[in-house]
Amino acid sequence: MKLVVLAGTPGSGKTSVLLHTIRTLVKSGKRPAVVKVDCLWTDDDQRFGKLGIPVHVGLAKDMCPDHFTIYNTDAMLDWGASNNADIVLNETAGLCLRCAPYPDECMAICVIDVTTGPNTPLKVGPLLTTADIVVMTKGDLVSQAEREVFRERVLDVNPKCMIIESNGLTGKGAFELAELISEGPEVRDNMVLRYNPPLAICSLCTGETRVARKHHMGVLRQLDGFMEYRGE
């Protein structure tokens, strides 16, 4: 069984890229299944369902979507196995850009939109910097020079990644992506995350709503950069 975790900035075209890639995978005799993780709502299961492959939706709701994904990775693989899949494609809505939901034994794919400008790769963080493959979308909306500058910026922050220029409308790049996925690693036991989670359990995560500084605990960083520990 192979695991693919596909993450990316909102609106970058993750689902469109995946739809084209799945068609190519199916054509080459693979048996992919999709788990779509979103926060509040999605109708992507209907889009994936039209391809005639097993689809499962997970809504993280008030749980952090990255944590939800990691917590449920075993369950996704079991579900994939019970549906006779050989590749589980997990599309996730990683949002705060602080974590990256990539286990070490998956194919980690980050989808990023070229029209967000060449400074964006510097802001995306571990979602981009720990990915195996970076898929650049919407390149048809900018000049070739701008695409190349964007590519250079991606390589600045993640020198080892493979870059694929993809187009969610025409399906450009789907063939290469499907090929790389087919050559990806097999999942074994005891996967670990590629990137450490944030500094501490956040008091907002545990339900704190009061704003004043005195109500917050953990390893905290002040506006001037000073880091302190507050708590028991």
Add this chain to the structure above:
Amino acid sequence: MSEELTLTILGGVDKDGVPEPVKFLEVSKGEIIGIVGPTGSGKSTLIDDIEQLAQGDTPTGRSILINGKKPDALTRVDPRKKLVAQLSQKMHFLADMTVADFLQMHARSRGKGPGLVDRVIELANTLTGEPISPDTYLTVLSGGQSRSLMTADIAVISDSPVVLIDEIENAGIKKQEALQLLAGEGKIVVVVTHDPVLALMASRRIVIRNGAMVDIITTSREEQDVCGRITQVDNWLMSLRETIRRGEIVEELA
């Protein structure tokens, strides 16, 4: 740049999946080849196939060979090895940076030094009206200025042996000068155009209909003569345009 260079297009299928009539086309170093056909017929799609050196993996099913061989994977993606430079129709800059910073970064992405930046700007300013300065922000450039800048960028920084041009006539720049600049030094130039001057400057033109290459027309002697005559008309129109741009009065018919 390599000594030998040929670009081969192996035909695929039209919009209905029917094999296209032209199955094989070879273009050699130094040739300007046109692509003509009604709007929406698939001219830009052919350009895109060449740009990504398609290997039967695009909707058209076409394959592109370089020097008769299938290009390796890195040639397809790494800008430092890229054989194709493209001047596309879409020319809006979204990068929030100055012309000089952008060109410097582009030179780096192509594995070249920052010394080329001034030359690009200088060359761009020979093609457009209001001059571009190194400190200008990309996002405030006009359509014509952007085109001029990218034309000069392709001539100096990208400097790829194959240059693809999509409807340069819409740019409001000196199109013949731009074409000559890009065609210099023995490149293969593929130009999508509705413009009779540009179409007849090409030695051959591919005719596209319903997504397929249906014919290849070699520019005849008669057509070359026609091209010379319409070039004069075109230059006259261009000079009138300049006169009006300068805010002067048009006095008489030449």
